[in-house]
Amino acid sequence: MDERFNRTIGLIGEDEFNKLKNAKVIVFGAGGVGGHVIETLVRCGVGRVDVVDGDCVDITNINRQIIALSSSVGRKKTEVVYERAKDINPDTQMRTFPVFYLPENADDIELSEYDYVVDAIDTVTAKIELISRCNDKKIKIISCMGTGNKLDPTRFTIADIYSTSVCPLCKVMRKELKERNIPSLKVLYSTEVAKSGQRTPQSIAFCPSVAGILIAREVVLDLIKGENDG
Numbered sequence: 001m002d003e004r005f006n007r008t009i010g011l012i013g014e015d016e017f018n019k020l021k022n023a024k025v026i027v028f029g030a031g032g033v034g035g036h037v038i039e040t041l042v043r044c045g046v047g048r049v050d051v052v053d054g055d056c057v058d059i060t061n062i063n064r065q066i067i068a069l070s071s072s073v074g075r076k077k078t079e080v081v082y083e084r085a086k087d088i089n090p091d092t093q094m095r096t097f098p099v100f101y102l103p104e105n106a107d108d109i110e111l112s113e114y115d116y117v118v119d120a121i122d123t124v125t126a127k128i129e130l131i132s133r134c135n136d137k138k139i140k141i142i143s144c145m146g147t148g149n150k151l152d153p154t155r156f157t158i159a160d161i162y163s164t165s166v167c168p169l170c171k172v173m174r175k176e177l178k179e180r181n182i183p184s185l186k187v188l189y190s191t192e193v194a195k196s197g198q199r200t201p202q203s204i205a206f207c208p209s210v211a212g213i214l215i216a217r218e219v220v221l222d223l224i225k226g227e228n229d230g
Contacts, residue, residue: 148201
């Protein structure tokens with residue numbers, strides 16, 4: 001077994017680690033939250049982590065995105081995240097889709113290949129499309145709600161969308177999913193009241209990173225518990 005993961009195996013056991021090694025996860029969005037999800041999954045030994053993101057690294061990403069460096073500004077996020085994943089674990093399998101996920105191109109990605117889907121997309125339309133398709137195919141998904149305009153990472157929690165409160169994005173999503181008869185959705189959201197301010201959500205390093213790590217933890221624990229078997 002690769003020495004990179006000796007301490008992980010010592011913690012969770014070899015059988016559980018092999019579940020991660022054989023798992024296939026796809027992450028939609030490689031930004032502040034998604035980038036940390038991807039990195040954590042790779043460092044946990046998940047065998048295949050595919051990534052969907054059509055954006056390039058911008059200098060304004062440096063304050064919070066793990067792949068955003070002065071040297072990576074202007075490069076495609078999918079290229080940077082691929083190189084970083086391979087540098088962490090050369091055995092990681094990763095396909096990248098340098099596109100913005102939309103209803104028009106959703107058929108290009110076959111979701112049934114995956115054991116788990118992570119939604120770290122910013123736009124409501126794309127989130128609903130992805131969630132609806134996962135619901136139809138009975139594929140496990142966790143969706144990130146709003147992390148902008150927050151200062152308290154200890155207020156992030158994971159719950160069913162219909163048990164959430166406070167978060168404005170959760171309110172919108174509850175309405176949209178109810179109209180589509182989607183009975184449940186695992187989400188990460190914050191119970192912190194967002195700081196009011198500019199139209200564009202503002203952010204700081206410790207909130208998206210914690211959100212991403214918590215999402216990755218949930219995925220890893222679900223995978224090693226075997227909840228996706230069959």
